[in-house]
Amino acid sequence: MTPAASANTPRRATRYRKVRRRVYHMLGGEGHSDPWVKLVDYALVSLITVNCIFSVLESVENLAIVHGHIFHAFDRFSVAIFSVEYVLRVWTAVEINQPRFRHPFFGRLHFIFTPMAIVDLVAIVPFYLGFFFDVDLRAMRVLRLLRVFKLSRYSQAMGIMVDVLRQEARSIGAMLFVFLVILVFVSSLMYMLEHPAQPHVFADIPSAMWWAVVTMTTLGYGDMIPATALGRVVGACTAVIGVGMIALPAGVLASGFSEQLRQRREEYLETVDKVVRDGRVTRREKRLLEETRAALGLTPEEAARILEYGVKGGQLHCPHCGEPIHRNPLG
Structure with missing residues (x-):
């Protein structure tokens, strides 16, 4: 060469x-x-x-x-x-x-x-x-x-939801396990009670599992209906238990979503603290703040509020009267 x-x-x-x-x-x-x-x-x-x-x-x-x-x-x-x-x-x-x-x-x-x-x-x-x-x-x-x-x-919202699911994976997994245990128990009980009266409807436990899922999720398609008195009692109890079981994951996801947003705001505030430490914000630092805001999925309004909070030493001020507002923008 x-x-x-x-x-x-x-x-x-x-x-x-x-x-x-x-x-x-x-x-x-x-x-x-x-x-x-x-x-x-x-x-x-x-x-x-x-x-x-x-x-x-x-x-x-x-x-x-x-x-x-x-x-x-x-x-x-x-x-x-x-x-x-x-x-x-x-x-x-x-x-x-x-x-x-x-x-x-x-x-x-x-x-x-x-x-x-x-x-x-x-x-x-x-x-x-x-x-x-x-x-x-x-x-x-x-x-x-x-x-x-x-x-x-x-989609930033999809990214946040994935992070929430990853963060709350153990809690959601525990609730799914409890749901499966209740599903198997109720299905077996309903098969035992309803099979003699409706052998073609509750033909086996897997068929009863379909009924249990529909009942616990409160959908109620009406294709499988208990005919015996005890079967209806079990069906009513299953519906009540299902309401609580469905509400639990929703509460966990809502709490996790709120916690994830709080963590992202705190992370942005840490970046703001590093940027304003020398008392001025350069063009490169502005670009860093914008990239961090976009990566964390924060709105420009949220970022501006957090930036103001960081610039004024952790204390927001009213834009009209200039008086301090004792409120944490991180929620």
């Missing part, structure tokens, strides 16, 4: 890394505050939304006959865009600031099995399956609707 060629090799590698870093940034890998990143986000969100609308409309037979060629052309266009996006995300996965993704091969392989990468793959797989397998077109339309899950990448 000539000296000139050996000198060009590091330059090419540097340019390659810069391009990869830039693509990673454009795909929202470092936040969504940059105008160009927002433009890419809005374009992808719009494409996903229109895809879902077209998939729903294509299920209408008259529309499918008249405008089927438009639906198919747009689907091919969308798959091309989503395929390029997926390949670029896998290519730039090594730029993620986590040790498990740094290896050129195993890092990308690890990224492929992350939840969001699986969602991206599911969005394009149904189209390519049609080239290798003879599949039902109606099933393909339903599978294309799974692309709606790609919107979770751009």
Whole structure:
């Protein structure tokens, strides 16, 4: 290799890394505050939304006959865009600031099995399956609707909910275990009481489990109704217990959601404290605050209130009279 060629090799590698870093940034890998990143986000969100609308409309037979060629052309266009996006995300996965993704091969392989990468793959797989397998077109339309899950990448609320589920996993798991125990007990009891009177309705314990689930969730379809006096007593008790069992997870999720928001506000306040420690906020620090706000899913109003709280030493002031307001903005 000539000296000139050996000198060009590091330059090419540097340019390659810069391009990869830039693509990673454009795909929202470092936040969504940059105008160009927002433009890419809005374009992808719009494409996903229109895809879902077209998939729903294509299920209408008259529309499918008249405008089927438009639906198919747009689907091919969308798959091309989503395929390029997926390949670029896998290519730039090594730029993620986590040790498990740094290896050129195993890092990308690890990224492929992350939840969001699986969602991206599911969005394009149904189209390519049609080239290798003879599949039902109606099933393909339903599978294309799974692309709606790609919107979770751009939804802060979905991110917060995932964090809440992860945080409250043990509590929710304990409640599900109790629910299953009650379900099995009630189903067995109802089978014992109702099978002699209604052998075709409560034919077995699994059938009684369907009745128990419908009753405990207070849906009451009416396809399975107790006929004996004791069966009706058990049914009434099951309905009452079900109301409490359904309310518990809702309370846990609401509490976890509130706690998650509080933690995010505290995290933003810690960033504010670091930024205003020297008494001034530079342009770079403003960008850091905006990126942190976007990453934590806080509204600009919340961020401004917390920033004011941090700048004034932890004390808010009334904008009209200037008097201190003794209220913690973290809730």
